[in-house]
Amino acid sequence: MIRDAVADDWAAIWPFFREIVTARETYAYDPDLTEEQARALWMSPSSAKLSRTTVFVDAGGTVMGSANMYPNRPGPGAHVASASFMVDGSQRGRGVGRALCQDMIDWAAASGFRSIQFNAVVETNERAVKLWQDLGFEIIGTVPEAFLHATHGYVGLHVMHRRL
Template sequence: MTIDIRDARPEDWTAIWPFFHEIVTARETYTYDPDLTSEQAEALWMSPSSSPLARTTVAVDADGTVLGSANMYPNRPGPGAHVSSASFMVDGKARGRGVGRRLCEDMIAWAGRSGFRSIQFNAVVETNEPAVHLWQALGFRIAGTVPETFDHPKLGYVGLHVMYRPLT
């Protein structure tokens, strides 16, 4: 299957919102408020930072169907702006087809081109094993785990990994 990554356009939100909403309301992998409205979620996802380096992308198939999305941005302002971060969401119907990998590979290339020294994921739910394994396969390591910082609906309090990948 061909998966292309391109910058998201405002009209892509109508395709992103259904899987964004499904993922967030499941409360298994993201710390976003499950009561976010579409408008609030759109502002959060499509404009992830006031930095001119912030970017939102979509993964599309040959027909142009949106399969997933990512947003990327400096992890912190000022003295922390040399470290990038990102978030990824893949439509449940497209999981297991390499969409997350392609989105992350594109993000890593973008971060390198943009002059970042490293990438830090601040809150990877430790029980999200597919994501943890993918990030590790792409060169990330677990820098630490903050215990009991995520209230999983089935497993109770679980940890959040901080994951790190150097670019230089």
């Protein structure tokens, strides 16, 4: 089940958020973010009216993943949505990321966005790249060596786009 996140969900999100960010493999967030900074970044992704943070929970209420969604840019760029997704490492491969992204696509369409743009998909994150492509996103450009990967060194960041 996917639902809007509430403040109490942060306690379940923070451990996998921290693990993912400090691994330096998929997110360009500062690995030295404090918990307070991370919470502000994830739970309040934008001051825009149209923003949302969700969680994917199993039947027992365990948070398996989370997403946040928001306008990609303010003002004249606010008709393009963007989002970020994180799935607990112990829950990967179970369709959580796909469900979170499909929910985000549905939300963006219902909210009147014209398209979705992901600004920084690490090119070595092959599972995410394939999933986003399966859900209709295209790589429209790659910024070479824009991400310092923990094991691969400097790799590119894809900009991915999907019309609604």
